[in-house]
Amino acid sequence: MFTKSMISRRSLLAAGAAALALPAGMSSLTRPAAAALVVDVTKGQVAPMPIALPSFIGADATTAELGANITGVVASDLQNSGLFAPLPQESYIEKITNFGQPPRFADWRTIQAQALVTGQIVAQGDGRVRAEFRLWDIFAQAQVIGLQFTTTPKNFRRMGHMIADAIYKALTGEDGYFDTRVVFISEEGPKDKRVKKLSIMDQDGFNVRMLTDGADLVLTPRFSPTSQEITYMSFAGGNPRVYLFNIETGQKEIVGVFPNMTFSPRFSPDGEQVIMSLQNGGNANIYTLDMRSKATRQLTTTAAIDTAPSYSPDGARICFESDRGGGQQIYVMNSDGSGQQRISSGEGRYSTPVWSPRGDHIAFTKFTAGAFSIGVIKPDGSGERILTSGFHNEGPTWAPNGRVLMFFRESPGENGGPQLYSVDLTGYNERLIKTPGFASDPAWSPLLKQG
Amino acid sequence: MLRRFADWKLAVALMGFLALAGCTKKNTPNLDGSAGQAAPGSVGDFQTNVGDRIYFLVDQSTLTEEGQQTLTRQAAWLQQYPNVTVQIEGHADERGTREYNIALSARRATVTREFLTAQGIEAARVTTIAYGKERPVALCDAESCWAQNRRSVTVVTGGATGG
Amino acid sequence: MRRPVWSLTTSLLIHAGLLVAAVVVLPQATLPPVEERDPISVEIVEVTDTSTRVATKPDAPKEPETPPAPPKEEPVPEKPKPQAAVEPEPLPEPEPVVEPAPVPDEPAPPKPEVVEKKAEETPPPAPPPPKPKPRPKPKPKPEKPKLNVDELAALLNKIPDEPPPVEPSQTDGVPAQGDIEQLLGNDAANSADLIDYLSQATSKCWSPPTGVAEAQDLVISVKINFAEDGSVTGTPEVMNNSPNPLFGVAAAAAVRAVLICAPYDKLPRDRYEEWRETQINFNPAKMFAP
Numbered sequence: 001m002f003t004k005s006m007i008s009r010r011s012l013l014a015a016g017a018a019a020l021a022l023p024a025g026m027s028s029l030t031r032p033a034a035a036a037l038v039v040d041v042t043k044g045q046v047a048p049m050p051i052a053l054p055s056f057i058g059a060d061a062t063t064a065e066l067g068a069n070i071t072g073v074v075a076s077d078l079q080n081s082g083l084f085a086p087l088p089q090e091s092y093i094e095k096i097t098n099f100g101q102p103p104r105f106a107d108w109r110t111i112q113a114q115a116l117v118t119g120q121i122v123a124q125g126d127g128r129v130r131a132e133f134r135l136w137d138i139f140a141q142a143q144v145i146g147l148q149f150t151t152t153p154k155n156f157r158r159m160g161h162m163i164a165d166a167i168y169k170a171l172t173g174e175d176g177y178f179d180t181r182v183v184f185i186s187e188e189g190p191k192d193k194r195v196k197k198l199s200i201m202d203q204d205g206f207n208v209r210m211l212t213d214g215a216d217l218v219l220t221p222r223f224s225p226t227s228q229e230i231t232y233m234s235f236a237g238g239n240p241r242v243y244l245f246n247i248e249t250g251q252k253e254i255v256g257v258f259p260n261m262t263f264s265p266r267f268s269p270d271g272e273q274v275i276m277s278l279q280n281g282g283n284a285n286i287y288t289l290d291m292r293s294k295a296t297r298q299l300t301t302t303a304a305i306d307t308a309p310s311y312s313p314d315g316a317r318i319c320f321e322s323d324r325g326g327g328q329q330i331y332v333m334n335s336d337g338s339g340q341q342r343i344s345s346g347e348g349r350y351s352t353p354v355w356s357p358r359g360d361h362i363a364f365t366k367f368t369a370g371a372f373s374i375g376v377i378k379p380d381g382s383g384e385r386i387l388t389s390g391f392h393n394e395g396p397t398w399a400p401n402g403r404v405l406m407f408f409r410e411s412p413g414e415n416g417g418p419q420l421y422s423v424d425l426t427g428y429n430e431r432l433i434k435t436p437g438f439a440s441d442p443a444w445s446p447l448l449k450q451g
Numbered sequence: 452m453l454r455r456f457a458d459w460k461l462a463v464a465l466m467g468f469l470a471l472a473g474c475t476k477k478n479t480p481n482l483d484g485s486a487g488q489a490a491p492g493s494v495g496d497f498q499t500n501v502g503d504r505i506y507f508l509v510d511q512s513t514l515t516e517e518g519q520q521t522l523t524r525q526a527a528w529l530q531q532y533p534n535v536t537v538q539i540e541g542h543a544d545e546r547g548t549r550e551y552n553i554a555l556s557a558r559r560a561t562v563t564r565e566f567l568t569a570q571g572i573e574a575a576r577v578t579t580i581a582y583g584k585e586r587p588v589a590l591c592d593a594e595s596c597w598a599q600n601r602r603s604v605t606v607v608t609g610g611a612t613g614g
Numbered sequence: 615m616r617r618p619v620w621s622l623t624t625s626l627l628i629h630a631g632l633l634v635a636a637v638v639v640l641p642q643a644t645l646p647p648v649e650e651r652d653p654i655s656v657e658i659v660e661v662t663d664t665s666t667r668v669a670t671k672p673d674a675p676k677e678p679e680t681p682p683a684p685p686k687e688e689p690v691p692e693k694p695k696p697q698a699a700v701e702p703e704p705l706p707e708p709e710p711v712v713e714p715a716p717v718p719d720e721p722a723p724p725k726p727e728v729v730e731k732k733a734e735e736t737p738p739p740a741p742p743p744p745k746p747k748p749r750p751k752p753k754p755k756p757e758k759p760k761l762n763v764d765e766l767a768a769l770l771n772k773i774p775d776e777p778p779p780v781e782p783s784q785t786d787g788v789p790a791q792g793d794i795e796q797l798l799g800n801d802a803a804n805s806a807d808l809i810d811y812l813s814q815a816t817s818k819c820w821s822p823p824t825g826v827a828e829a830q831d832l833v834i835s836v837k838i839n840f841a842e843d844g845s846v847t848g849t850p851e852v853m854n855n856s857p858n859p860l861f862g863v864a865a866a867a868a869v870r871a872v873l874i875c876a877p878y879d880k881l882p883r884d885r886y887e888e889w890r891e892t893q894i895n896f897n898p899a900k901m902f903a904p
Contacts (some may be wrong), residue, residue, distance in 0.1 A: 037805055037892040039812045042900040044820035044871070046827065083824060100645050114870060132648045137866060139873040140849070146648030162651070172823040173863035191590045217585060219549060233553075238580060240553075261557060261581060264550040277550070279581065282512065282558035305554040321551065327510070328551055349510075351548040365548050391592075394548055403824070410545070414590040426824070441549065 048085040049171065050112050051078060052138075054096045055089070056119035056131065063121040063129065066153055070131060073160025074117065074167070076204065077178040080422075081168065081404075082429030087113055099132060108138045115144070115171060119163075128152050131159050135167050145170045157206055158448075165447070177399035178203060181445040182406065183221040183230050186210060187417055187438035198232060198245065203399075203444070205420075205433045211245060220395075220441050221245075222266045227445040231255060231265040231274050242276045256289040256296060264307045268335075269315045275299075277307040286320055286337075299337035310354045310362075311335070312379070319343075319353040319362050319379070330364055332379060343381035352395050355379075357446075358402035361425070365394045365407075374407050376425065387427040397444045406433065408440040492532045492612035497605075501528045504604040505563065509597075510547070512558040514566060522563065525605055526570035534610030539563045541581045542604070544597035549583060556603075557581035563603040578608070805888050808881065815878060816894060820871035826864040827901040832856065834868040834896040842886050845877035853893070868896040 053075045056067030078084035094107040099120040108116050119133030132148040147166055149159050158179060165176030186199040186208075195214040198221055201207055211230075212218055221232035230245040234252075242255040242265040255265065255274050263284075265276040272291055277284040278298075286300045286309045300306040304324035311318055319332050322342075330344040330353045344350040348368025355362050361376040366386070373389035374396050392410035399405070403425050408418040417438035423430040433439075489495030497503060502525070505518035514522065529535055541560030543552035560579035568574045589596035826832060835854045839847040850872045852865045872894065881889050 037808060037812070037889050039809050039816070039892060039894045040897060041813050041816045041820055041871075041894055042897045043817050044822050044827065044896075044898070044901060045818065046824075046901075047821045049821060049823075102645065114874070134645070134648060137870070139870045140866065143645070146645075148648045148650045150650075171863065172825060173860040174823075174825050192587050194585070196585075219553075219583075219585070235580075240581065261553075263553050277554065279554060279557045282561045284554040284557070305551060305558070307550045307554055308548075323551070328548075349547075351551050367546070367548075392545070412592040416592075 048083055049114050050087055051084050051115040051117065051167075052087050052092060052108055052111065052113035053078075053089075053117050054092055056121050056133065057096060057099060058121040059123075062153075063123055066129060066156055067119065067121040067131075070121070070156050070160040070163070071117075071119070073157050073204075074164045077161060077164035078167065080204065080431060081178075082424060083168070083172060087111060099134075102143075103136055105136075105138050105141045108136075113138050115167075117163075117167060124150065131163065133163055135170055157202060161202070161204075174403065175401040175447065177401045177404060177444075177447065179448050180400060181223075181227065181448065182397075182420070182433075182442050183223055183232075183445070184408075184420060184435075184442040185218060185221065185440045186435070187440060188214070191414060191417070198230065199439070200230075200247070201435070205435055208436055211247070211250070220264060220443075222443045223445045224267045225269060225271040225446060227448055229267075231267060231276075233263045233265065242274065244274075256294065258287075258296075262287075264309070266310055268311050269313055275309045275311065275318065277305075277309070286318075297337075299333065299335075300340065306331075308352045312355045313357050313359045317355075317379070319355055321351045321353055321364075328367075330362065330377070332362075343379065344377060344384070345381060346384060354396055354398060356398050356402040357400050360402070363396035363398065363405055365396065374405065374423070376405075385427070387423050387425070388421075388430060393421075395441055397442050399444050400446045406442045406444055408442060410440075490613040492535075494607045494611050495613075497525075497528060497535075497607055497611070501525055503606070504602045506598060507559055507601040507603075509544075509601065510555070512555065512562050514562060519566065522566045523570065526567050526572055529567065529572050529576070530570075532610065532612070535607055536576045536609040537578075538606045538608050539567075539577060539579045540586075540604045540606055541579065542586060542600055542602050543582075543584045544600040545584045545587060546597055547584060553581050553583035556583050559601075559603045563605070567605075805885075808885070808889050811880060812878065812889070812892060812894065815880075816871055816875050819875035820867065820896060822867045822896070822898055822901070823860070823863050825860050826867060827898045829858065829860055829864070830899045832858050832860060832864050832898060834861075834865050836868050836872060836894050836896065838872055838892045838894065840878070840881065840886075840890050840892060842883055842890075843877055844879040844881045846872060849873075850894075864896075868894075871896070 053071050055064070055071045058064035058067045075086040079086050091111045092107075093110060094104045096103065096118050099118060103116055103118060114137075116136040116138055117133055118136070119131060122130045122132065124130055128150055129152070130148055130150045132146070134146040135144040136142070137144050145166060147163070149162055151159055161179040164178040168174070168176035168178070180203045181200055182203055183198070183200050186197045188195045188197075196218050197210045197214045198212040198218045199208060199210050201209070212234075216237075217235040219233040221230045223230060228247050230247065232243055232245065233240060234243045236243075240261045240263060241258070242262040244253050244255050245251070255276070256262065258278050261279040262276050263279070265274050267274055268288070273288045274291060275286060275288045278287050283303050284305045284307050285298060285302065286306050288297045288299065289295070290297075299309075299318070300320070300322070302322065302324045304322055305328075306320055306322045306324070309318050309320040316335055317332055318335055319330060321328050322331050323329070325342065328349040328351045329342050330350045331340055331342050333340040343362075344364070346366070346368075348366050350364050350366050352365045353362045354364070356376075360378065361383075362379055363374065363376050366373045366375050371389050372392045372394055373386045374393045375384060375386040377384040387405065388407075390409065391412050393407055394410070396405045396407045399422075404422055405425065406420055406422045409421050410416060410418045418440035420433040420435060420439045420442050421430055422433060433442075489499055502521040505514065505521050507513075507518070508515070529537070539560040541556030541558070541563070543556045543559075547555065557579070560581055564574075564577045564579050567577055584600070587596070587600040588602075589599040833854070834852060837851045837853050841847050850869045852869065855861065858864070
């Protein structure tokens with residue numbers, strides 16, 4: 001499962017190492033100042049951390065197998081993040097047999113592991129199992145964290161994702177994103193007669209489920225903040241409208257009562273508003289619908305196409321695209337519609353802006369010189385960066401930690417179709433998310449609620 | 452032939468200057484054998500003898516001269532068969548993002564509908580729907596196909612003779 | 615500089631006592647239990663559920679056809695199961711964390727032996743980390759770098775504006791070992807050669823986590839006591855502090871870098887007094903510099 005050899009070290013940066021001899025005399029040194037050597041290290045390696053993940057142990061064959069499966073999920077998550085390099089299990093010297101014993105650190109140092117995860121699965125007798133694990137810092141010879149989770153065995157993938165999230169956070173200082181789901185559109189059939197189904201899967205492409213049957217054309221699903229509802233566009237009954245889908249009950253309903261087509265919906269961060277475009281003749285403007293009072297509010301009033309609205313994480317601002325200036329560009333406004341201001345300025349057409357869950361970036365699709373790119377820009381319009389570019393990349397969505405983006409990429413040709421990819425905010429670590437068929441319009445969930 | 456041009460923008464500019472030569476010729480009614488054989492007032496009559504679709508330039512929703520000619524014929528036909536109702540389907544090519552293309556295709560459908568109503572067709576007889584880039588008719592990755600997908604299609608929804 | 619001997623002795627005694635206590639109290643495990651998290655429940659609706667439960671809202675356009683049967687090739691053959699099936703009954707409240715394990719506080723942390731030549735030498739079976747073979751000055755520093763990272767990154771608007779550097783080649787800019795060694799001996803008068811060597815060697819061992827690498831003002835200062843053979847005595851001591859939520863992982867990464875690099879066996883013994891005590895400042899400011 002994770003026998004891949006360690007990712008080769010990417011020495012992103014050179015160790016050019018501006019070494020400066022600072023004037024000695026740091027007060028915190030107890031030695032006579034002149035004796036202390038002061039060295040500055042200003043560059044390092046951007047290399048995935050080698051981590052050892054021996055299979056979680058179990059008292060019997062069943063728990064041992066479950067342990068191996070969970071460990072496989074953890075290893076796969078960490079590897080896919082690009083920040084960790086799980087070491088092949090064959091190389092392990094120490095065989096973990098007792099969860100209660102500290103590991104032999106020297107054994108793990110020998111194989112270059114910097115971190116080690118030990119764990120065990122315990123059957124609880126009520127049909128559920130408990131997974132306990134400890135994360136060790138091999139060089140500091142210390143336990144970093146130790147946690148336990150309880151669930152039914154069939155939930156083992158989620159358990160693995162939660163453990164991977166805990167490890168990710170402990171070692172990077174940032175929230176993980178593995179215990180998450182993605183809603184997307186499954187696509188089947190020829191290009192001119194595509195059947196599209198609302199679908200959901202785990203972040204890593206497992207547990208794909210279709211939520212609609214393909215009878216109606218469905219587009220652009222987005223999660224509610226609780227991950228319990230999805231807002232999306234459906235052509236049901238020949239009336240294209242924004243809908244709400246309840247994941248628990250399977251119920252669908254139209255969002256609001258509008259005279260014309262509504263599309264491009266998205267939830268506000270508090271889940272109380274759905275923001276969307278309403279088509280009126282040749283123009284599209286942005287509206288919000290309050291989910292409780294059902295009150296609508298028009299935020300833009302241009303004779304243009306204003307669409308793809310997305311809230312900032314604090315709910316105070318909204319980014320959207322508009323062709324009011326002639327071509328599609330990204331704009332930002334306050335959540336009451338005031339202060340509309342264009343932020344993109346480069347050549348080409350900018351579209352599908354999505355505000356990062358951290359608030360520091362807005363991701364977008366850009367079309368220029370015949371190529372579609374995924375990029376990010378700061379909310380003030382500075383710092384535009386292109387992360388990936390090609391024939392057709394579209395529709396970025398953020399992982400809840402704001403570090404990874406998912407988008408879809410169309411392959412050319414009559415038999416081509418869209419697939420989902422992820423890429424780091426740095427532009428590195430681009431990965432295909434395998435799905436059963438073609439897939440488009442991904443939207444990442446928040447971290448799932450535990451319990 | 453335009454597909455030879457590697458530079459997209461150049462191709463687009465030329466498209467404009469050439470006033471829809473080339474690919475958009477497909478706009479004209481289909482004359483391949485069945486022409487004239489469709490019963491007057493039928494859907495086939497409308498599609499083959501009148502022309503059910505018009506094409507647009509890249510990222511545009513203004514009617515071309517040729518498009519206006521086609522719509523003028525459509526309006527005359529609709530005057531002739533006053534029981535017929537139609538739905539205008541707006542479409543966009545694949546070289547745009549999903550949400551924008553929905554709105555762009557709605558704009559194209561709207562422009563088409565407005566032309567027909569300006570010609571005296573009752574507004575109640577003409578509805579619209581916007582499909583964005585969801586229903587291409589030509590599937591190659593070249594301007595020759597994309598030009599065919601940037602279209603609005605007048606679909607007879609009722610009142611035609613002979614089915 | 616050196617800690618008084620009584621302190622070490624006391625520490626050893628206390629830790630030994632703790633260890634004995636632990637063994638007595640916890641006959642089975644030498645490690646405390648791990649922290650408990652809420653049970654994981656589930657689940658989302660299966661497609662078979664959804665197609666039979668389509669709402670017919672008053673204002674909703676009716677579904678085009680009769681409720682369609684579940685598509686055949688749906689990869690979700692499982693029977694719909696009741697929501698609450700997996701709902702766990704309340705479990706014992708999460709026990710207070712008893713982490714971290716006692717290991718880190720063990721007396722006499724082994725001298726980090728990084729470039730292990732002793733891979734074959736089977737280490738003694740675990741519990742207390744094996745005391746390393748005595749070193750000239752095995753003075754443990756009790757102040758361990760604690761991985762203190764329970765908060766979220768607040769400092770995430772620190773991503774550099776420049777596009778990420780293009781994928782560099784393996785050795786891009788990193789001097790090969792031989793080159794680094796050649797640094798020594800040049801400009802020996804003011805220790806500049808030592809500084810260059812230590813800086814370049816250490817930068818090859820330093821892999822700060824992404825967020826840390828982007829945090830341009832998160833400097834970690836580490837004090838190192840070297841033995842004459844270039845090995846590190848005790849644990850490198852983190853000398854500064856910061857409210858930055860990433861400080862904990864940044865400090866851990868800096869200490870790890872030194873321990874990975876050690877022993878710095880190219881350091882000239884005849885100039886031991888120059889480098890015996892060294893401070894390394896890890897500054898990611900130029901991480902993404904071209």
